Amino acid sequence: MLEYDIVKRLIMGAADIFFCPLTGGRSDMNLRKVFVSMATIVMAGLLPFSAFQKTLRAESGINDKSDKEIRSGTAHISGAMESNIYFGNYWQSVKSEDATDSNKEPVKWRVLANDGNLFVVSDRNLDCAAYNSAAETVTWEDCSLRKWLNSKFIDKAFTTQEQGAVLEALVVNEDGAKGSEAGADTYDKVYLLSVYEVIDPELGFPTDWKDKGGTRVSLNTEYTKSKRAITGADMAGAWWLRTPGDAKNAANVFNEGNVFVRGGNVNNFIFAVRPAMNIDASKVLFTSPAEGGKTSGVPGADAMREVGSFSGSDWKLTIKDDTRPVFEASVSGSKTVLKDGAVKLEYKGASTGANEYVSAMIEDTEGNILYYGNIVDNTSADAADSGVTALNVPADLMPGNYKIRVFSEQCNGSFMTDLASNIVTLDITISKYKTTERNLCIGIGAAIAAAACVVAVLAVRKKKHA
Numbered sequence: 001m002l003e004y005d006i007v008k009r010l011i012m013g014a015a016d017i018f019f020c021p022l023t024g025g026r027s028d029m030n031l032r033k034v035f036v037s038m039a040t041i042v043m044a045g046l047l048p049f050s051a052f053q054k055t056l057r058a059e060s061g062i063n064d065k066s067d068k069e070i071r072s073g074t075a076h077i078s079g080a081m082e083s084n085i086y087f088g089n090y091w092q093s094v095k096s097e098d099a100t101d102s103n104k105e106p107v108k109w110r111v112l113a114n115d116g117n118l119f120v121v122s123d124r125n126l127d128c129a130a131y132n133s134a135a136e137t138v139t140w141e142d143c144s145l146r147k148w149l150n151s152k153f154i155d156k157a158f159t160t161q162e163q164g165a166v167l168e169a170l171v172v173n174e175d176g177a178k179g180s181e182a183g184a185d186t187y188d189k190v191y192l193l194s195v196y197e198v199i200d201p202e203l204g205f206p207t208d209w210k211d212k213g214g215t216r217v218s219l220n221t222e223y224t225k226s227k228r229a230i231t232g233a234d235m236a237g238a239w240w241l242r243t244p245g246d247a248k249n250a251a252n253v254f255n256e257g258n259v260f261v262r263g264g265n266v267n268n269f270i271f272a273v274r275p276a277m278n279i280d281a282s283k284v285l286f287t288s289p290a291e292g293g294k295t296s297g298v299p300g301a302d303a304m305r306e307v308g309s310f311s312g313s314d315w316k317l318t319i320k321d322d323t324r325p326v327f328e329a330s331v332s333g334s335k336t337v338l339k340d341g342a343v344k345l346e347y348k349g350a351s352t353g354a355n356e357y358v359s360a361m362i363e364d365t366e367g368n369i370l371y372y373g374n375i376v377d378n379t380s381a382d383a384a385d386s387g388v389t390a391l392n393v394p395a396d397l398m399p400g401n402y403k404i405r406v407f408s409e410q411c412n413g414s415f416m417t418d419l420a421s422n423i424v425t426l427d428i429t430i431s432k433y434k435t436t437e438r439n440l441c442i443g444i445g446a447a448i449a450a451a452a453c454v455v456a457v458l459a460v461r462k463k464k465h466a
Helices: 003-020 029-059 144-157 222-226 435-465
Strands: 085-089 104-116 118-122 169-171 186-188 239-244 250-255 259-265 276-279 286-289 314-322 327-330 342-348 356-363 369-377 386-392 398-410 418-420 424-430
Touching: 003 418, 104 286, 144 186, 169 356, 259 286, 286 418, 327 424, 342 398
Parallel strands: 085 314, 314 418
Antiparallel strands: 085 104, 104 118, 118 276, 169 186, 239 250, 250 259, 286 314, 327 342, 342 386, 356 369, 356 398, 398 418, 398 424
């Protein structure tokens, strides 16, 4: 290699400069050869340690990361019902008389649009209720179903942290297809779709109100059916829309998928409720497969597991939990780590309790998540909110520059929302050397230093006897 030729020539020049004065202006060839050979060996071992830094970025690529099963944010989630997310819990497979807080199930939502935030509608009809408690002409702004969705339903379906990730969105209310007045626009966290949204192909719906079948067909849950909602043999149900119909009516979708713009009586209790909402993408830290979620090894220093690929369409979310303490972390010691070494971390502000861990991710320079693991188990009763831990470098991680993202989180399992603290991002460099190689270089360096001293002493003695 060119680098070694240059180094060797420099060493040979240095040998002449060093030995000639010691030998009365003559270059002793034997001493010179010993010096050059030993020094070249050392430089051959040590040169790559500094030289490889220039090509770190080129060597850091592992494989195509476009299909990673853990991804930051929501940019990869598709609208028009091509992607689904699981968020919140509600009664589904139980009858209403058997419903308790302990038998709610994760709710699946179809993603209608991703315009920076996620516009979603429930995959199934989740409940059965009247559009309005009284038989009267009423708009969405004033109906009782709007109040119920944004009070009782939202409190039953979502935790405090999940509610914090649901946007209070501007809901544009347009007049009905037959001229009924829609009333004022509203701001809601949870609402119903309109007669115009359910014919929007960009949201994944058929374009004609008369069309049957397709994506407007929505199945009732067993819970909804038990509350006497219209339910077909295939469990398909009729569901409310927010747009007013004829006098004292509100529009709805029949169980076959066609839209009845004139609507049904607002105080009718046979139509199902299919909620819609907008999830604040800024609150979503990560997405992972709905089934399985983020996969870690056994909690501890060896927990890091390579993030695999995922081609499915069902996701779960890890959201920012603003009720948690501020989490802090730092690298303890060198930020350049041997290939088989460990990153030492100090942390504080971690939450403790059921399903609680301190977790870490390793990212490449392009922001792709390569490895994930629970490096501290904080589930025990005596777990501490601060401490020192280590993250062993994965054996197949290429040398290069990386970011470690460290955070405190509650991992709640398949289909359930995970909760996390703020994320601390730390820069590290993975060396191309293992511990044995580093120690060998140090040993050779020490040996050549000793040899150089011997050579110098011999040269001085030879000069005296000359």
